[in-house]
Amino acid sequence: MPPAQAQGQPWPGTAEAARSDWDAQQPPDNGWVPVKVPNDWNQQWPGYSGVVWYRLRWDISGEPQTQGLYIHYLMQAGVISVNGVELQRDPYLTEPMTRAWNTPRYLVLPAPLLHSGSNELLIRVSGYYAYQPALGPVEIGAPEPLRMAQQHSYLVRHNLNWLHLGVGATLGCFFLVLWLMRRQEAAYGWYAARQAAWVGFTVNFVSTTPWPFNHINTYAAVVSVAYVLYHGCNAMFVLRFMGRRWPRREAAMWLIIAALAAITLLVPDAQLRDMRNVMAWASSALLFTTAGVFVGLAWRNGNQAQRLLSLTALASALAMAHDLLVFTRIVDDNFYLATYTEPLATVGIALTLAWTFVQNTRRIESFNDEMQHHVAEARAELTESLAGRHELELLQARLGERVNIAHDLHDGLGGMLIGNITTLERTRGSLPPDQVLGMLRGMRDDLRLIIDLASAQHYGELSLAELLAPMRYRMSQLFEVHDMEVHWQLSHIDQLHLPTSASLDVLRILQEALTNAFKHSHAKRVDVVLAREAGQLLLQVQDNGVGLPAAKAANTPTHGTGLRSMQARAQRLGAQLSVGSQGGLTTVLLRVTLPTDAEGAETPEA
The missing domain is CATH 3.30.565.10 (Histidine kinase-like ATPase, C-terminal domain)
Structure with a gap:
């Protein structure tokens, strides 16, 4: 899945690309074709998985000055050289390959490294056709603005997702404990399961290795399964939160999810891309169905909290619909909304559940107070009755x-x-x-x-x-x-x-x-x-x-x-x-x- 980052400035010079095998350490002598940056090599070589070299050239007039290099992303792993000097290399260029697809890169190009006139930026990219292999926008210019842009991008791509992971895991554990203490509150248990599946999916945005698997394909299949499980648990949470049980429909849903998950995990690598697209569409269909049911039930006979939460779910569904179109390349963009909207939805649901828990606790406390009052009255009546009975027994x-x-x-x-x-x-x-x-x-x-x-x-x-x-x-x-x-x-x-x-x-x-x-x-x-x-x-x-x-x-x-x-x-x-x-x-x-x-x-x- 491409990173959540807007397009940068077009490359000011020329760009070429050439293919080579996985173990190549030097660019090929021939086979170079002109390309535009950013570039998805499926446009030139559909279905190709391997290594593509990008050769970018630009001119400097006058005395070279220290410049900054900002590469928005490259998928999956790569090596960066300027004027024949290697500046950065990812740890693993073959399986288990480094997953650096969501890492924005910033490098300082010192003045002695640059030449007056023509300069060359060489980027080696290792990737798979199933995961949109690409070189993202590349910018060269004044160091400070590019550094700030890279830091902002890193904040969005990594730090925000780490924050979301921490919040989601914490809330999931909290409501799991609540559910273990109050098993009758099934909504708490399904919310905890929902958060666990979302954590499994969100790790994809911050993990830089396929561990604990030895291949990116296996990792991607598991992430797709976690994504559809998230939507299944979310549907169950909505039903239980609204006090509904539809046994046959729920069983049919889980049967379909189990079948899709099994196929995704067992399908050959050549069909994995198609299967991941099927999983994405199926998850989105389930998401929209859940959001529609939620809104219908909440506005028909729900309370204020349920209605507000249903609108949040609807907004989240619309954001994920946009992301689906980007993921399937129907929309030519690489900006994803889920990174921004899902944390808000998670916190909103958690606050609503907490508010519901507090309300229930207050009702229980009020009931306990009333019960204590009734018990005191009953105790007084019983004491009086026992006194009369004692007198009768004495007689x-x-x-x-x-x-x-x-x-x-x-x-x-x-x-x-x-x-x-x-x-x-x-x-x-x-x-x-x-x-x-x-x-x-x-x-x-x-x-x-x-x-x-x-x-x-x-x-x-x-x-x-x-x-x-x-x-x-x-x-x-x-x-x-x-x-x-x-x-x-x-x-x-x-x-x-x-x-x-x-x-x-x-x-x-x-x-x-x-x-x-x-x-x-x-x-x-x-x-x-x-x-x-x-x-x-x-x-x-x-x-x-x-x-x-x-x-x-x-x-x-x-x-x-x-x-x-x-x-x-x-x-x-x-x-x-x-x-x-x-x-x-x-x-x-x-x-x-x-x-x-x-x-x-x-x-x-x-």
């Missing part, structure tokens, strides 16, 4: 305690009262004082059990066997007084520690079952099994009395205060309770799943 706890105490009084003290009343009713005559005192002590002990268990504060203060011992003693005495045998089979419970409430529920179910057997069964024998086995606690009370009425012989006891109390306690324990009669035997069976932390030694007891 329920008090009611529950009253119900539990009622059950305990019914199952424990009530059962003993009934047993003692029955003893008094069946006894003819007066009971000995010691027996009456024993009855009163038993009721006292049962009341003490209720109080002790209700006021216990620590988990498993007493083992189940220790809690059972007083009840076993009293119930055995009661049954013995009334000529009823009671047999106890206890296994592995002497080190079994349960929560106090669970122990009390188990003992009350046992007490209610024994009380029912005593009151209603008219049995002669009662067998009690309380054993720990396979992670369960088994309680079984069986008597050989008259059995249960048919209405009560069911797996789920629901009749009578005692049976309902037993069922309520079984539900609290998460246990299985069954009551049934068969063949003159009435059985109450309870199975409780033990907690995993109910540790203890398993010492059998009979």
Whole structure:
């Protein structure tokens, strides 16, 4: 691609050109043809790649004065001599060739080097027909004006592009980091990819070697691919920035880009120039389509920032259209606008994205403030609700305690009262004082059990066997007084520690079952099994009395205060309770799943 520089003054003398091979160190003796400078040798030798020597002559009248030599460009590499003295030579004149096409050259021609009369400027140029091989404008004159012109040209061709590279790479990295932190903001990611592709293309303007490739053709193919990738990423950025997703069209676009890129990288060198032209036209078509879509979407339902940015994209598209015409030689010029317009477009897009990010951040902060206000209100409401719920739970706890105490009084003290009343009713005559005192002590002990268990504060203060011992003693005495045998089979419970409430529920179910057997069964024998086995606690009370009425012989006891109390306690324990009669035997069976932390030694007891 030719450099961004206006035409200089026409060469004041004569100019000739002649071809030679790549390794020639001296100009040929014949084959010279007259040319005009600036000169693109495709005009004389279409399709020629190699070395062309330019011989420029001019006359000096009078005593020679120190002069300046300003060569706007030569493509790609060259050697400069004046009056047979070599003044400048590029490092590599064959592949990997020096890429000095975008470097303006300024040399001081001291007075002793110049002659009165005819002088000769000899320039050797190595180039390829695919890259517009040429010798740019050549000027000789007062040193200072030409030096200033060369510095201005270098500023435009190199420094401005280096600045653009730095800004583009920095902005690309910045928005890449933003996208990595906020993946949902796809526009940031595509903008970063767009900048990466543009950096790959812009390096072409400042690089003086084909590194990391060993041939200019490979380098040029990669640059063309970077250019079309830039326009593809730019299209994706515009769509995401406008909140649009067109999956089928996007897939078709990337399929075409991939195909063009593959062909460009694989095409033979002889067809590379045509393929680069195809890539340039395809990129321009995509650029204009993107700009048109951007303007249409922005002005139809976009915001002010999107509309302003769409106009910037349109101006950039027009500038690149001009550059395309120059690149394809439809317009006979070598002045490119992209060097000036693209940095402005890049900065404009970055500022718009930053402004959008700031606006979104402000909305998020406002939303956070509103959320904090709502959270504070909700917290206050929740605190008030929890306070009311706490009062309700306290009330329920008090009611529950009253119900539990009622059950305990019914199952424990009530059962003993009934047993003692029955003893008094069946006894003819007066009971000995010691027996009456024993009855009163038993009721006292049962009341003490209720109080002790209700006021216990620590988990498993007493083992189940220790809690059972007083009840076993009293119930055995009661049954013995009334000529009823009671047999106890206890296994592995002497080190079994349960929560106090669970122990009390188990003992009350046992007490209610024994009380029912005593009151209603008219049995002669009662067998009690309380054993720990396979992670369960088994309680079984069986008597050989008259059995249960048919209405009560069911797996789920629901009749009578005692049976309902037993069922309520079984539900609290998460246990299985069954009551049934068969063949003159009435059985109450309870199975409780033990907690995993109910540790203890398993010492059998009979």
